[in-house]
Amino acid sequence: MSLSQSLPLRSGFPSVYEDDLFKKFKLKHHRTLQCKYEIDTQNGRSNFHEGSLPDTGGNRAELLTPDIDELQRRENALLKCIQSPKISNDTNMSLATNHRKSYSLCKVCNDRATGIHYGLATCEGCKGFFKRTVQNKRKYRCSGNGSCIIDKSQRNRCQHCRFRKCLLQGMVIAAVRYDRAPGGRTPANVMQLYKYKNETNELINKNVNETFNALFDSNIFHCFDQISTIDMLFEHLRPLLNSEILLTQESIKSISLLTIDKFIYWFRSLPFYPTINIDLSQFMINDRWSNYIVLIIFYFLKMNYSHVHFISYPKCLQRLFYFTQNKFLSSLSYRILDQFFYFLSTFFNIHLTNTEFTLLSILLICRSNQLNKIHFNSFEYICQILHTYEITKLPSEQPARFNRLLSFLEQIQSITQILITHQHFHLPFLLFSS
DNA sequence: ATAGCCTTGACC
């Protein structure tokens, strides 16, 4: 049957035949057609779901669900890696015991879990959602920034983030039966994937719990509450405030390096740092230092000036002329300055707490599509920590405040990118008013 | 499309 013949049948059959028997036949037939259609599409035709999505230019690939076939290939590769004599039946039994202990809540949305589904304790909703996504090879796109909160009340708002969370928490695509046969037992290779993902997530959970506890209970936030750690970070910026040093390209560079050093030293002391298997210093220096400097300068200004108009627009313009040694300022420079001041005003309007600033700075480092899965988990978990903090400490302002904080991440990245591209990275440093 | 409930079948 050709594609053009099969498609119109998707939309409906004559309603005269709507008796139960025919309904059943229709559904089975419909499913067969859908499967056939999907096999057809694998031979170079556009995917039904993908085709119905708006094209945003492909530069935000991390916001689009990867192809299910691609995910299956990755799962198979993982299975080949983890297949070793070490994994015995004994450990599989202990896995089953572990599962039995934690049935109460769905690991994806915190609704009531009804059992282990595709390797994870989930509710009926997330079970069905995962099954439909894999069976129909559906693709989703996130209209936000790829970090939507998935809980019982909001789980249907973003399919992309829900499916992403399903995978991150350890649901196994291979457990969805290709032949759709009901009943039976899960194959041994799928059990191995359950075990591997369960162990990996346990390790991450352990580290993240430690981080969570450390951040909320012990020295780290205690230090921040006493302003001492932030002060340590700020001490390199303070001379600018008092005009103790002359602002040059060189002094900007050395101030940035000293601040980043301090940050790296603190970041490495976090309990979850060992789970991030990249060279943070290298990554910071190559990719993230500029974002972090912009964030910390904004926060410093906010802490030291009560009002956003601490420096006038003309005065800033004057400094910009002076700093660039009267080089011609293009209309683009004015636009950048406008954009910069606009973001500064939105940043000043939200009274960040030290905890929020700290979590934002970690998120700024973790947020990337270049990094591995464990790193993505760090982002996800720090997001959850921030979300928990927001709903417990500032419940009346939610969810607007939480969403605004997440949007700051994107805005800071965007502003920084513009400053670097147009060689205006000195701009934030010019705001220090004496 | 979602999610609660139902049916199925391998394993104990």
Added chain:
DNA sequence: GGTCAAGGCTAT
């Protein structure tokens, strides 16, 4: 026969 985790059905 009971349990568990697959897929199926259907009201919303």
